[in-house]
Amino acid sequence: MTHRLNGSLTLLVGMLLFGMATCDSLLTTSSASAAEPVRFSSKVGETVTYKINIQIGIGKDAGKYPGTLTYHVKSATPELIQLNVTGDLQGKHSRSHSFFRSSSDSPLPTLESVSCRGALLGITPSGKVEVVQRDEMIGLLLGTLGQLAIAPLPPADAAPVNQRAADNGADVAVTWDESDTTTIARVSSPFGMTPSFASHAGLNNKKLSIATEKWKYVAHPAVRNRMKIDHQYELSAPESDPPLKMQGEGIAFFNLDDGFYEQLQINRVIFQAEDGVEVKVPVSISLVRETEQERAAKIAAAKEATLKRTRPFTDAERKQWLQALAPGSSVAEAHRAMSELNSRNQRQDPELAQALLKRAEISDNNLKYFYYSAAARYDESIKQMAEDRRDYSRGIGTVKRTGGPVTTASRLVVGQILAKSRERFSGYEAVEVKEIHERNEVSVQSVGGNGRVERVNVSLLRYPPDTVQQPVNTRPVPRTRRAAPKPKVVVNEPEEMEEADSESEMDAIRTWTDKTGKFKIEASFLAIKDGKLRLKSADNKTIEVPLAALSEKDADLAERFQKESEAAANPFQVVAE
Template sequence: MMHRFCVSLATLIGTLLCGVSLLVSSQTALPVFAADPVGFSDQVGESVTYKINIQIGIGKDAGKYPGTLTYHVKSATPELIQLNVTGNLEGTHSRSSSFFRSSNESSLPTLESVSCRGALLGITPLGEVEVAQRDEMMGLLLGTIGQLAIAPLPPPNAAPVNARAADKGADVAVSWNASDTTTIARISSPFGMIPSFSSRSGINSKKLSIATEKWKYVAHPAVRNRMKIDHQYELSAPESDPPMKMQGEGIAFFNMDDGFYEQLQINRVLFQIEDGVEIKVPISISLVRETQQERDAKIAAAKEAALKRTRPFTDAERKQWVQALAPGSSSVTAHRAMSELNFRNQREDPVLAQALLKRAEISRDSMKSHYYSAAARYDESLKQMAEDRRDYSRGVGTVKRTGNPVTTASRLVVGQILAKSRERFSGFEAVEVKEIHERNEVSVQSVGGHGRVERVNVSMLRYPPDTVEQPVDTRPAPRTRRVAPKPKVVVNEPEEMEEANSESEMDAIRTWTDKTGKFKIEASFLAVTDGKLRLKSADNKTIEVPLAALSEKDADLAERFQKESEAAANPFQVVAE
């Protein structure tokens, strides 16, 4: 049964335990069929859906993968039938798993989740695949999900099993054979492969060998326009490392009235020699078409769900959701309420929007963005704010908006949320200030603790929009100004008055500006040394700046202050008491 599928099935099992993968080669072309042969449906608009079940291994270690597969006839000519294919296979992937196994200690590898949407197949009426676009690999030996139910039909030159009965005009079973070769490559990753499997399948290692595949098909006389087709399968790869072989059989039932298979069952056993021991891995794949009753039930359920999404909320529902989202409820209860609200159609409901917004503000970082997005669905006026807060709570991806640039005069605090320029990409990402250094540098890390801590110059940073709440108080601390001493007023001594005023001005905190006018600092004068002005900032930090970098007015003022501070020493020195 199913020439193409058997080739790819053989290819998958080699990756199962042995760290070996097989790359599927093109199948052998079938002979040109006679007029009006048994063939796949050419009725444009017709569709069928299959339920998939794959099992690898037996007993407690068995891996089980359910899924669905739907074909829709897009167009048809006598030579080629075009099918749109959608389908999915539930498996295991990086973060979550719907793969079922009763024991977590099994040595069997697992499949990856696979989903194909809008794949296109072009097949001959006899089931030979001529075109395959956007179809998804389930694993090297299982082939592509879109071709699971595309199996060969009897060619015109299929030989009768009972030639004597056929000569007498009896309707007898017919048989035909097929064979092919496929390339086996040693790989490090043993089973489920993503579409980029070829780059990771060991082909670059040049450790290649050839496997031979053989099929024998038998198509039995139709009963009530339902044809049974069995097959025997054998794969031999004695030169692979390690050596392997596979044997198995299958059975399928083709509906001659509607032109699709009703049911397919494939059973295989992989044999592999490892350390002198033969290892057997059984594999079972079944596809069963949905009945008309099952299809009608799905359509009815979809209509009911659509009505539920659009109907108005009741007061009882709204009260229940608000209570579930309240700060005192559990995270599980709140998440369930949010999921229910996301299932409903978008609409204006400020009460629910505020409940979702408050829940976002007390949720952990990984959930904040989901609550913000949900809040925006129920209050259009919150859309921009919710989008900004969602972007700055994720710590991954690019933020859509930023505020003003961070300058050297900015006062940053640990825990503050900012936007950092993405060095290797365009745009900005949300980061949190971890440490503040000298020379206008700070250490930052992606929001939520993702990634490494980086030390960057403030010129790479921007503030977030005003809609984003900060987890810390970023208001500058009140400045402690140095109080200038009151000048001593002395009648008839104007020179002393002038000196006191000069000292008062020198000690006071004032704004110093560079020659470009872009940079400013609040500080008091200390001294001028070696052409550099030394200042004391409001937070008691000592700062130096070249006189040449100051504005002309401030440079003249600094020189005047320095001259006044270098007044002649008191000539009346005490030498003895």
């Protein structure tokens, strides 16, 4: 029973929104009376915001969707009012969809798309929708988020509920009926697959049926310029599989002074028979306009948040953040500090940037990304390095930069981070070497352990940029030195040990820094030639840098390495033993 109930929830949302949003397109004119017609606002610049609450089902299994919806009057003529609409919902439960409306003038709506950003809505003063642009759908059957508060107003030919009282000049309630037919398509998926998965696999089957909808509206006389409009709703789809019907009612209050609804409430119940059992799913939608006090409080909070983002850091704040990011602090403390720094405006603070970098290096892959992002915002000189390390810290999405290609002669090791071509898409993604095979093939998996292990040819791989740290030693095989060969018989053992240590130091990969301190690279010493230092990066690339551009410490070290590599060979060679 629970499974059937959940499968019907999204249908009900769409049908409910349809019953609210599409009936306005069936009207042509509206008026409370011949003297005082009821109209939507045509005041250019006016803005109203609604708080939305949608609930599907009851109890702990109910799906709840709170959100907001804002209308701004962009322009107005006697025939058409243009509204800019923005809105969104935040769903508590995600539901797989199995129904949608099939028609020539309505795109496929889904619950996965629950926002309208920058939508343009054109309506007549009576509420008939004439233009809809860039409005993403929210209902599964029909209806859009942007039209939730555009409900119908009484047409000119609405009949008085009490004709005799109306003939005597009394202000009485008026009523009118509407009906329509629509095509419903149910998507059935075999083998228990979700509809979206089955659709991608080409295994879905759409079953079409006709549904009839009926509305009965009653608009009551205005009280203090506030008109109450209620309605009864019924939908019947006896030919659908399984048969469907929906019934409900709604109530709304329209403000004649400002030309917008103040409050709308719709309640529906969907009835669906499956295996001889009738399932009932209740749905409610409520929209309530923000008060002036609520709007003022929201504006004040936004201003305060802006000031907080832009104001300078205090000494106490910086001290607290640095302590929270230190290696000995807890994960929760560090994460809180990083989140606060990400919420502040970008600025130069190298000390905080370095603290974020160090925290990234000891964090797991799920958090590295966010620490690197924060570090890039606080030191322009390390921005590229931080962005590269961020991209390669998790195997999600496309990396922005790569290094040179991996060749058949490349030396790879298990655990090495590389970039793999996204064969069905453009660009590269970050992967980790899991196993090395013969015939130039390796097994790789997305960084962080996401996704399956793939066996690929090295031609699909590239090295990451030099700025990306490797979790394993990927230093190439030591090169052959140009110094004269050493004698087989060693006379001075301490000197030999000193020479070996020196050569080991030359071969080691270390950090080289330029004069400004802004640029750094991880590489090993090769030689000095024509005033330029040659280095070998971890991915076997040869790099040159003017000796004069190096920091004083690194320039002195390079000259020492060069002198040691050019030392004269030992003249006493052993020719026989």
